[in-house]
Amino acid sequence: MATIQYGTLNDEFTRIVRRQQDDLPAHVTRDAYFEDHGVNNSNTGYYFDTPTGRTISVEFIQANDTYLWVQLHRHNDTWITNQGGIIRNNPDLGWWLVIDPQHPNYTLEGQEASIPLTLAAVTTVLQQLPIRPDIPDHPTIMEGQQEDINIATGQAQAEAQRINIITPSNGALKGNPPFIFTGDRNTSRKFINNFDLWRLLNQHNDTMKKPLSRVVTLLSYMDGDKVDTWKEEQMHILEKAANDGVQETDEDLWKDFIERFRNAFTNQNQKEESYQKLCKLKQEDSLDDFFAKFKQLAFEAGVPLDDKGTIETLKHAMNKGLTSAIINSPNFDPTADVPWTFKQWEEQARQSHLKWKAAAEFTQRRQGLFQAFKLSPRQTNNPGQGGFGRSNNWRNRNDRRTTS
Numbered sequence: 363m364a365t366i367q368y369g370t371l372n373d374e375f376t377r378i379v380r381r382q383q384d385d386l387p388a389h390v391t392r393d394a395y396f397e398d399h400g401v402n403n404s405n406t407g408y409y410f411d412t413p414t415g416r417t418i419s420v421e422f423i424q425a426n427d428t429y430l431w432v433q434l435h436r437h438n439d440t441w442i443t444n445q446g447g448i449i450r451n452n453p454d455l456g457w458w459l460v461i462d463p464q465h466p467n468y469t470l471e472g473q474e475a476s477i478p479l480t481l482a483a484v485t486t487v488l489q490q491l492p493i494r495p496d497i498p499d500h501p502t503i504m505e506g507q508q509e510d511i512n513i514a515t516g517q518a519q520a521e522a523q524r525i526n527i528i529t530p531s532n533g534a535l536k537g538n539p540p541f542i543f544t545g546d547r548n549t550s551r552k553f554i555n556n557f558d559l560w561r562l563l564n565q566h567n568d569t570m571k572k573p574l575s576r577v578v579t580l581l582s583y584m585d586g587d588k589v590d591t592w593k594e595e596q597m598h599i600l601e602k603a604a605n606d607g608v609q610e611t612d613e614d615l616w617k618d619f620i621e622r623f624r625n626a627f628t629n630q631n632q633k634e635e636s637y638q639k640l641c642k643l644k645q646e647d648s649l650d651d652f653f654a655k656f657k658q659l660a661f662e663a664g665v666p667l668d669d670k671g672t673i674e675t676l677k678h679a680m681n682k683g684l685t686s687a688i689i690n691s692p693n694f695d696p697t698a699d700v701p702w703t704f705k706q707w708e709e710q711a712r713q714s715h716l717k718w719k720a721a722a723e724f725t726q727r728r729q730g731l732f733q734a735f736k737l738s739p740r741q742t743n744n745p746g747q748g749g750f751g752r753s754n755n756w757r758n759r760n761d762r763r764t765t766s
Contacts, residue, residue, distance in 0.1 A: 368425040371432075375442040378421050378434055380407035386422055388534040393454040394420055394431070404439050410455065420449070431455045535570075537563040543627075545588025550627040554620070557583070574600070574610035577619045592626055636662035645680045649715050652679070653708055667704035676707060687714040 368376055384396035391408065399405040410420045419434040419441065431449040434441040449455060540556035543549065557580055564570045569579055577600065581593055596619065603615060629635070640659040645652040656679060657667065665672050677685050688694060688710045694702070702710075 365422060365424045365429065368423055371425050371430075371443070371445040371448065373444055373446075375437070375444045377437075378423065378432070378441045378443055380404070380419075380421055380434070380441055382406055384534075386534070388456075390422060390456040390458060391534070392456040394422075404436075404441070407434075407441075420455075429458060535560070535564045535567055540583050542586075543584045543589065544586035545584075545592075545627060547627055547629055550623075553583075554623070572610055573613050573616035576616055580619075580623075589627075596622070633663050637665065640665065641675060643679045645684070649712065653711075670701070673701070673704065673707060676704070680711065684711060684714060684718075687718070 366379055368378070381396075382401060384398070386394075386396075386408070394408045394410045396408050397406065408420050408422070409417050411417050419436075420431055421434055421441070421443075422429065422431055424430075425432075426448075431452070432443045433447040433449060434443055435447070436442075537560055538556075539560055540553055541549075543553040561570045561576065569575045577596070581596060584593055599622075600615070603612075608615065636659045640656070640663055643652075643656060643659065656676065660667055660672060680688075688707065689696070691710055691714060693710060
């Protein structure tokens with residue numbers, strides 16, 4: 363459904379037609395969400411949760427020579443609003459990006475624009491990321507409820523500035539976008555991993571299919587003093603590529619960008635440090651935590667799990683008793699032509715650990731019974747020496763109680 367033009371909103375109430383499908387991109391909706399109650403159902407449409415916990419009906423319309431989020435009120439089976447329903451300066455509700463054809467300053471002709479023009483548009487987007495275009499100054503009181511959704515400009519948190527760059531004809535991006543990366547080397551790997559998961563989820567979306575828009579989308583999730591200069595440098599690199607005739611579909615744009623990101627924000631000595639940590643790793647209480655940490659460090663160090671050296675490291679990292687139990691298990695054959703894989707070592711370690719736990723629990727319960735009956739473990743297997751059988755000593759004690 364296209365955005366309907368309503369002319370000028372004034373004190374008179376105007377009937378608003380609600381959208382019947384979720385067709386607004388994520389950077390426009392932001393925290394607004396769509397509820398589908400069925401075709402031609404008056405309750406189908408966009409909603410927004412106010413800071414005070416109330417849910418209001420909203421719609422994104424074209425009015426007053428611009429695009430507006432407005433609060434709706436029900437009138438019989440229809441929805442209405444007026445100039446008092448205009449929602450202004452709310453960072454939790456978005457607006458068109460300059461690369462959207464609906465944006466007033468959109469100048470590209472057609473979906474497939476030349477790359478120099480696309481880069482110019484992208485540059486404008488990055489410069490405008492923290493803000494949203496101003497909306498004409500109108501009163502913002504509508505039946506005493508508007509104050510709940512007017513949040514002062516500048517008070518928005520970083521999460522409210524997160525933005526999705528998408529191709530309008532291809533739908534909104536799905537799933538959870540990555541967090542805002544501020545340049546912290548300790549979080550750079552997690553940031554890239556989160557973005558890669560999001561990219562794979564949206565691999566058929568034009569935003570993620572085209573390397574140029576993929577790069578710009580990732581740049582839009584970087585913010586802060588540690589990354590601002592680097593972001594500007596990346597834009598110059600992209601502009602130079604455009605001037606050299608590089609197409610926006612060239613995968614080298616993405617590959618080269620990721621390499622520059624890793625060189626700038628990741629620990630270059632991570633492999634060596636991870637290998638040192640792997641060699642020093644020792645099993646503690648949790649076997650699950652131990653194997654998870656071992657595999658993580660091996661991956662970061664670039665060490666194959668089935669490598670002979672890795673297996674030897676594993677043997678020394680596990681508790682000595684567990685390693686001995688594995689070697690002494692009937693499944694293990696040290697003379698086999700094909701040595702055990704890491705998976706086989708892990709599976710046998712878990713089986714041996716479970717057997718040890720079962721034996722320990724049995725011993726603990728057994729000792730508890732000894733203590734309850736005030737018996738010695740050495741007495742349990744000889745009926746003549748007490749224990750759970752009817753021994754002579756047990757009868758003698760009862761006989762003494764009876765005769766006394």
